[in-house]
Amino acid sequence: MASQRLKRTMRGALTASAIITMVSATAAPAIAQPPAQNNESEALQKFRELSAKSELVNEEYNKATDDKAAKQAELDKATSDLAAANQAKTTAAATENQYRGQVESLSFASLRGARFNKLSALLTGTSTQDFLDRSSALGVLAADNAKALSELHNAVTTATEAEARTADAQNRATEARNAASKLQAEINTRRQELHKQIKVAEAEYKKLSQAEKDKLRSGGASADNGQYLGPPGAANTAMQAALSRRGDPYKWSGMSPGAFDCSGLMMWSYGQAGIRLPRSSRAQYTVGRAVSRDALQHGDLLFFGGSAGSIHHVAMYVGDGKMVHAPNTGDVVKVVPLGGGGSDYFGAKRVVG
Incomplete structure (x- = not known):
């Protein structure tokens, strides 16, 4: 009898525990957290x-x-x-x-x-x-x-x-x-x-050490100074213009050689091809036609953000799964893999063609 009562008590406790676990899981939805970077200060x-x-x-x-x-x-x-x-x-x-x-x-x-x-x-x-x-x-x-x-x-x-x-x-x-x-x-x-x-x-x-500043600038990899060539045309002209600014420091609201922010680099680069783009990344998203990620071509603009109204970054596709962009303060215009613009890739636009 005592053994049966003990079993019933244990079953009741386990059932209550399961219910509590289920209620907790329902009441507290998971919130996405940025990935931990334990190797960074x-x-x-x-x-x-x-x-x-x-x-x-x-x-x-x-x-x-x-x-x-x-x-x-x-x-x-x-x-x-x-x-x-x-x-x-x-x-x-x-x-x-x-x-x-x-x-x-x-x-x-x-x-x-x-x-x-x-x-x-x-x-x-x-x-x-x-x-x-x-x-x-x-x-x-x-x-x-x-x-x-x-x-x-x-x-x-x-x-x-x-x-x-x-x-x-x-x-x-x-x-x-x-x-x-x-x-x-x-x-x-x-x-x-x-x-x-x-x-x-x-x-x-x-406050950053010199090593941290170097890591921020390099992204943990050596600078990509390779050549990237697209078909002749305005898109390739813009791409070559952007690539020619590799090494220029990032500067908020910068839009001319020597200092760029992300949308300023795109506007200046396409300007060298005779095409005028709006100033902001959100306005630049209204230009051209949408293209899927698996159909990217040289010169396509790449946008990052949760929605069209919250786009915060823009880069340019250069081929081989890479892009050129002006990242942020302390960094320079450089070529990085597509993921280098952030995890919130939103879409791409083809300005010409």
Whole structure:
């Protein structure tokens, strides 16, 4: 009996334990954690985290700059349209006044007796020829009046349309101006946040040993200075331009030889091929056509981030499963395997072809 009670007690305990385990597993979903890097110091790991955060803020700043440029273009067009609409409005008003004057003159002439009907011309005419002459004059007068009325109607319609275009252009200009001002305020906020992140990251970078700085720059491997060739064309020209900047240091908001951030390198490189790209990696993702990872070609842009709205890094495919990019602070433009851009590869775009 005691043995049976003991077995029942043990079964009850095991069942309760299993239930607790199942409830715990259901109530606490697993959260993805970054892979541990036991061979790196705490300072280096902290710097990597700060650098990644700063890169995200940098791309948000670049995106705001892109948006501001787009709104400024809208404002410029709306302002131009407004000037043209005002000119059309002035011209239409002058035309309306011209034909309104003609109609008023013809109406006044009619009131004074200048208008006769053909019966009165027949009764008062002294001869058949006189009748024909008077009838002809009456026909011309009637035609002139009809033409003047038609032109007046057209002028009034044109003036009304010009007025509407002017109002529309004025509204668009006002909206674009307000949006540009709002984006400028956002840019200022992003710039302040970026400068703050830069200072923190730079402070952590100074704490690194020379060996850690060398490891950060090399990625744990020797520099890849090999040649990569694609088919002749704009994509290869852009790729060669990017490869020519190997060794240039990373710099937040950098976009010219000597210092680049990730999207700045892409924009400059394609610029050498005569193709203008937007400033930020998120805006660059809107260019070209999507290509699958197994169909990559030289010059394709590679994007990293959880979604199109959270892209934080961009690189360029150079062939052989490798890419060229500007990684982050303390590093340089270099060629690395595709995984070197991060574990959150999002997609690729082909700019030309």
